[in-house]
Amino acid sequence: MTTSDASATDRDRGHAGIQRALDRAVADGGGPGVVAELRDADTPPWFGAAGVADLTTGRGRGPGEHFRIGSLTKAFTGTVVLQLAAEAGLTLDDTVAKWLPGVVEQYIPGADGAEISVRRLLNHTSGLPDALPGEEPPPAEEPGARFIYSKINYTLAGMIVEGVTGSTLADEIDRRIARPLRLTGTYLPAAETTIRDPHPRHYSRLGETGPEAEIHDVTEMDVSWAWAAGGMVSTTSDLHRFLSALLRGRLLPPAEQKEMFTTVSTEGADWVPDTAYGLGVYSQRLPCGVTLWGGGGSIPGSTSYAMGDRQGAHLLVSNLNGDWNDYLETFTDLFETCFRPAPPRS
Numbered sequence: 001m002t003t004s005d006a007s008a009t010d011r012d013r014g015h016a017g018i019q020r021a022l023d024r025a026v027a028d029g030g031g032p033g034v035v036a037e038l039r040d041a042d043t044p045p046w047f048g049a050a051g052v053a054d055l056t057t058g059r060g061r062g063p064g065e066h067f068r069i070g071s072l073t074k075a076f077t078g079t080v081v082l083q084l085a086a087e088a089g090l091t092l093d094d095t096v097a098k099w100l101p102g103v104v105e106q107y108i109p110g111a112d113g114a115e116i117s118v119r120r121l122l123n124h125t126s127g128l129p130d131a132l133p134g135e136e137p138p139p140a141e142e143p144g145a146r147f148i149y150s151k152i153n154y155t156l157a158g159m160i161v162e163g164v165t166g167s168t169l170a171d172e173i174d175r176r177i178a179r180p181l182r183l184t185g186t187y188l189p190a191a192e193t194t195i196r197d198p199h200p201r202h203y204s205r206l207g208e209t210g211p212e213a214e215i216h217d218v219t220e221m222d223v224s225w226a227w228a229a230g231g232m233v234s235t236t237s238d239l240h241r242f243l244s245a246l247l248r249g250r251l252l253p254p255a256e257q258k259e260m261f262t263t264v265s266t267e268g269a270d271w272v273p274d275t276a277y278g279l280g281v282y283s284q285r286l287p288c289g290v291t292l293w294g295g296g297g298s299i300p301g302s303t304s305y306a307m308g309d310r311q312g313a314h315l316l317v318s319n320l321n322g323d324w325n326d327y328l329e330t331f332t333d334l335f336e337t338c339f340r341p342a343p344p345r346s
Contacts, residue, residue, distance in 0.1 A: 014338070018316075019048045021337045025330045026051035029211065031322035032203050033061040034330075037236035038338060039244070041313040047236070053200035053321060055215070066185050066199040066233050067319050068223065069304045070297025073188070073232040074154050078122050078280020079246065080161055080172050082256040085118075089164045092119035092259060096126075099160045104128065104140070108152070111140035118160065120144060121153040122279035123264050128152045133225045147269045147277060151229035158228025169228055181245055185235035188227070193220045195233055200321040202301025213324070218301040230299050236317045239306045243294055246281070247312030261293070261310075272296070272328060286332065288340040296331065298323055305331045314339070 018036060025034045033051030049061040084090050096104055097113035104111040108128060120126040120143055130150040131137035141148065158169045165172055170188040178186045185196070195202075202221070205213040223231050234242075249257045263276035263283060274285040284307065285291045294307035294315075303323055308315030316338050318331065 015046050015048070017337045018046075018334065019050070021334045022048050022050040024333065025320065025325065030330070031320045031325040033200060033322075034318065034320045035061050035063070035065065035236060036316060036318040036334060037063070037240060038316050039240050039314075045237075045240075055201065055203065055217075061200055061321070062198070063237070064185070064198055064235060065319075066196045066235055067304065067321065068195070068202065068299050068302040069232050069234045069239070069319075070226070070230045070299035070302065072234070072239065072295050072297040072304055072306060073226070073228065073230045074297075075246065075280040075295050076173050076177060076188075076232060076242070077154050077157055077161070077169065077228045078260065078278075079251055080169070080176055081118065081122060081157055082252050082260055082279065083176055084161065084164055085259075086253045086256045090118060090160065092117060092122075094118050096121065096156060096160070099163045100156060103159070104156070108137050109139040112143075115143045117143075118157070119259070119279070121157045121160075123147070123277055124149050124153055125264055126150070126153050128156075147264055147266045147271070149266075149269060149271050149277075151226070154229035155227060161228075173232075177242065177251065181238075181241050183234070183238040183241060186232065186238045186242070188232045189224065191222050191224045193222050195219065203322045204300045205324040206300070209324075215322075221300060223299060226299060230297055236319065239304075239317045240315055243306050243308060243315055243317070244312040247293060247308060247310060247315075286336050286339060288336055290339045290341065292335060292339060296327070298327060303327045305335070307335055309339075 022034050033053050035049045038046045047063050053059045053061045095114050096116045104113045116126045124147050125144050127141035127143040128150050129137045161169050202219045204216050204218045245251050260279045263278045266275045275282045281295050283291050283293050292307035293310050296305040303320040306317040
């Protein structure tokens with residue numbers, strides 16, 4: 001067997017292992033359907049799927065589907081903020097009070113916008129709590145004291161983008177990222193409740209647990225509340241193109257690239273284990289010892305993950321069209337299967 005034949009055989013085995021991980025993800029009601037797309041620098045893309053896109057018709061999942069990406073939106077928002085910093089539209093040391101005077105003080109007890117920098121919004125060390133619209137948030141903590149993963153941080157960051165540019169965040173993401181990278185399936189909706197075709201149905205148990213919990217179709221849903229923190233729609237291939245460009249430094253100048261990938265510890269935050277957070281992206285150390293970069297996101301009816309090596313040469317993007325699966329366990333299994341180093345040849 002030649003070296004190229006051996007490499008092809010190893011790839012086939014690897015793809016078979018990823019497919020088994022996808023099958024496990026939806027086995028025994030773990031989720032309606034799942035897709036994964038793998039791209040390496042030197043080999044053609046590989047796409048796998050398991051389960052269904054539509055529980056009523058039984059239609060299977062496939063490539064090219066649009067789905068809500070949840071908190072992966074933060075990587076897009078963070079990139080736009082850093083581009084503005086590179087253009088001297090703002091600085092990462094600017095305070096929230098400079099751009100949004102009185103806003104955090106009005107809504108969050110104990111918050112002081114003059115003490116919170118834009119950088120601390122993006123790396124979640126602002127001290128601001130996490131809360132959904134309409135919820136009464138707990139008091140703010142001291143800025144810089146610890147990592148608190150909060151949608152409020154990125155809502156404020158999106159508001160700052162609009163204040164700096166005089167444009168909408170959706171338009172800035174489209175102009176600065178989606179159009180230059182030809183991300184034809186990527187967009188930040190306003191208040192529309194539909195998803196562009198083709199798309200899987202999005203299913204949720206709305207927080208209920210147990211095997212008897214009712215499954216709801218939440219495909220038509222206004223998620224504008226998630227906005228800059230989690231409201232975007234994309235596809236597996238678009239997320240590949242975006243994450244590859246981001247990791248390879250094609251979207252940011254060197255100084256801003258360094259800022260994006262400078263991390264703070266998430267230890268003790270009851271968040272994703274074995275991670276460190278940058279400015280919209282994070283690193284995650286798998287049980288096999290490999291460290292990946294990218295992000296994940298969950299929103300009613302959809303859970304996504306996009307991670308790869310730091311060079312952007314080996315990337316995996318995956319989506320579940322459900323939200324009751326233990327997605328950390330599911331995606332750890334999937335990415336561990338994909339990125340675990342091959343054992344040495346005997």
